[in-house]
Amino acid sequence: MQQNSDKAFPNRAPTNGQLLSMFERMLTIRRFEERLGEDFHAGKLPGGVHLYIGQEAVAVGVCAHLDDRDRIASTHRGHGHFIAKGGDPAPMVAEIYGKRDGICGGMGGSMHVADVSKGILGANGIVAGGIPIAAGAALAAQLDGDGRVAVCFFGDGAANEGVLMESMNIAALWQLPLIFVCEHNGFSEFSPSDTVTAGKIRERARPFGLPAELVDGNDIVAVWRAADRAIDRARTGQGPSFIEAATYRIRGHLEAEAHFLSRSYRSEEEVERWRRNDPIDRLSRHLLSSEICSEAEIAAIEARIQNSVEEAAAFAERADLPDADRAPGLMFAGPAPGAA
Amino acid sequence: MARKRLIQAINEALHEEMARDPKVILFGEDVEISMFGDTAGLHDRFGPDRVRNTPISEASLTGMAVGAAAGGYRVVLHMMFANFLYTGFDAIANQMAKLRLMTGGQIELPITIVAGYGGGRSTAAQHSDTPYPLLMNLGGLNVAVPATPRDAKGLMKTAIRGRDPTVFLEAGGRGGESGEVPDEEYLTPFGEAxxxxxxxxxxxxxxxxxxxxxxxxxxxxxxxxxxxxxxxxxxxxxxxxxxxxxxxxxxxxxxxxxxxxxxxxxxxxxxxxxxxxxxxxxxxxxxxxxxxxxxxxxxxxxxxxxxxxxxxxxxxxxxxxxxxxx
Known part of the structure; x- marks a missing residue:
């Protein structure tokens, strides 16, 4: 681990209340995505979905430190980041249903869920596409000088895009309040990471002088603490950091893949091994064994979330379709000043 | 009215707009020294926060323009030669031109990309392209191609004050051509030949x-x-x-x-x-x-x-x- 030495770094741990609230957030992502998976296979969604199941601790552990003024850029696997950053799941689901009441009016879909008012600049269908956008948001934050930060979430696949190198260089050079969060989930689409990636991804940050650390991405406390350090550095003008979170993509690259892949790219044993390392199960065991909450309280949280999933799905199904001619009018914000 | 060179007219527009609105920022490769002269004096006048040299990192710069604009700034990104738009094309084509639609209209991206284009000066194949057809085809970008100093100044000001991304293409090597430029404040409207x-x-x-x-x-x-x-x-x-x-x-x-x-x-x-x-x-x-x-x-x-x-x-x-x- 590499750290700047000019300031003592916080060595805080999440409070019991924070753990409980993160548990609820993680479970919310899980249950909403399970429902989206079912809805996809039931033919209810017009487009595909890339599910975040198994990676929830990363988004939630990082976003726990952010507020609406901070900005994030996400990936094609973006539902988890959206919910973790405080996005309302109901209009997110309606968006994925392609409805008028979707958060983007049905114009973006699963790969582009965004709520700019919450600092969610959007999921992104271009691998690594969000990285420089977050860097630009970090530049804006630096110019504003009010302590806000930007976070880019990206996968191990994006670590092989050149724009990451460019953006790390600029972020380090200008000491931008930017946190690079690489979610190493084991796969670049259908290619196991070790077949396409040389070396260790976090090592790529070090030549730029970025503090870089590897954390267990399925351990919410480890993610929370690494994010706490990195975000504290960014908020106090000490520049960017890099977190590599080791996790695993339990579901496929996209839900539809079983219909077109001619062979498997991983073993059932491998998936099973990671299922036993589930971040939500780990946290719930910790909550119970540390007597932070009871089985009954967990059941109550579960029931509350199930209820909100049902409500959101009903809302999405009920919602109207967008006007068919909606898109052209959305390309430009308006005529330039002085236009006829 | 005074006769001014085209590049001088662009430079005046940048000075005036940066003085008018503190949210206007400008970055790009060598904008401080200003190879073409269009960004001359801006760094000295407005300082390194608002005017800064960047690394040669087009893929990141075009994406950063999107992020900084989403963060509330009016961004002028100088790409030097229009051929370098290709190096930075992903964020232009996939983000800048589409983000407003993809977010259902949640976002405005006041970005002005400046680049010199065209041939005639033996700059050879990789510094002579005229890429506006590609840009026109993306659907979400305004494309301004001024021919006179007067319009260069007025179109630049319109682009900077606009609510959408504009690619402003300066005819390469014509920066020295001169013409009449009004003394008073004016904007040149988009969409009027x-x-x-x-x-x-x-x-x-x-x-x-x-x-x-x-x-x-x-x-x-x-x-x-x-x-x-x-x-x-x-x-x-x-x-x-x-x-x-x-x-x-x-x-x-x-x-x-x-x-x-x-x-x-x-x-x-x-x-x-x-x-x-x-x-x-x-x-x-x-x-x-x-x-x-x-x-x-x-x-x-x-x-x-x-x-x-x-x-x-x-x-x-x-x-x-x-x-x-x-």
Whole structure:
């Protein structure tokens, strides 16, 4: 681990209340995505979905430190980041249903869920596409000088895009309040990471002088603490950091893949091994064994979330379709000043 | 009114807009020293927060422009040569031109990308492209191509104050050309072609660097009894379709002069618009004068051979006049 030495770094741990609230957030992502998976296979969604199941601790552990003024850029696997950053799941689901009441009016879909008012600049269908956008948001934050930060979430696949190198260089050079969060989930689409990636991804940050650390991405406390350090550095003008979170993509690259892949790219044993390392199960065991909450309280949280999933799905199904001619009018914000 | 060089007019626009609005920031490669002169003095005047040199990292810079604009700033991104837009094209094509639609209109991206374009100076194939057809085709970008110092200043100010991304293309090597620039504050509207010269026999629609040879051709034709009207598009997105159609309705003939390569050029689009909406006005086939589908060569003689010029325009007009009813 590499750290700047000019300031003592916080060595805080999440409070019991924070753990409980993160548990609820993680479970919310899980249950909403399970429902989206079912809805996809039931033919209810017009487009595909890339599910975040198994990676929830990363988004939630990082976003726990952010507020609406901070900005994030996400990936094609973006539902988890959206919910973790405080996005309302109901209009997110309606968006994925392609409805008028979707958060983007049905114009973006699963790969582009965004709520700019919450600092969610959007999921992104271009691998690594969000990285420089977050860097630009970090530049804006630096110019504003009010302590806000930007976070880019990206996968191990994006670590092989050149724009990451460019953006790390600029972020380090200008000491931008930017946190690079690489979610190493084991796969670049259908290619196991070790077949396409040389070396260790976090090592790529070090030549730029970025503090870089590897954390267990399925351990919410480890993610929370690494994010706490990195975000504290960014908020106090000490520049960017890099977190590599080791996790695993339990579901496929996209839900539809079983219909077109001619062979498997991983073993059932491998998936099973990671299922036993589930971040939500780990946290719930910790909550119970540390007597932070009871089985009954967990059941109550579960029931509350199930209820909100049902409500959101009903809302999405009920919602109207967008006007068919909606898109052209959305390309430009308006005529330039002085236009006829 | 004072005579100013085109690059000086752009520089004035940048100074005025940065002074007017503290949210305007400018970055790009070597903008502090300013290779072309358009960003000269800005760093000294407005400081390193608002005007800064960047690494040669186009892929990141175009994406950062999106993020900084989403973060509330009005971004001027200087890309130096238009060919370098290709290096940074992902965020231009996939983010900048689409983010507003993808977010259902949640976002405004006031971004002005500045780049020099075009051939004629032996800068060879990788520094001579005219890429506005690609940009026009993306759908979410305004495209401004000023031909005169007056319009360069006014279009730049309009772009910076706008709510959407604009690519502002400076005709490479023409920065030294001078013209009258009003002393008072003004904006040049997008989507309104300028009538460079009125005429009755043929309409010559010209883009950017092609306006000057078109004006010279019109003058020469005038001496030969042919009255040519010259329209300067000024912006290609939005395009003044009605203005072009009005002129063709009057003259009945159209020549479009474009420095882009022929296939899917801006001229092709303009010709299609007139063929669809103004066919009844046409007394002769539409002629397009473009650059062949060729990379720009280095040797001046080979380069000149490809570029439309006064003689080629005069020749095209004469063929048109000879082949059609008076």
């Amino acid at each position: 300028a009538v460079g010269r009125e005429g009755t026999d043929v309409t010559i629609v010209a883009i950017g660097s092609m306006v000057r040879p078109a004006m010279r051709a019109a003058k020469l034709l005038d001496g030969q009894g042919i009255s040519a009207e010259v329209l300067d598009c000024r912006t290609l997105v939005p395009l003044d379709e009605d203005g072009i159609l009005r002129s063709v309705a009057k003259t009945g003939r159209l020549v479009v002069v474009d420095e882009a390569r022929d296939r899917c050029s801006a001229a092709s689009h303009i010709a299609a618009v007139v063929a669809e909406r103004g066919f009844g006005s046409l007394a002769a086939p539409i002629r397009r004068l473009t650059v062949p589908d060729t990379a720009m060569p280095y040797a001046p003689v080979a380069e000149k051979h490809l570029l439309p010029d006064r003689e080629k325009i005069v020749g095209a007009v004469k063929v048109l006049m000879a082949g059609s009813a008076p």
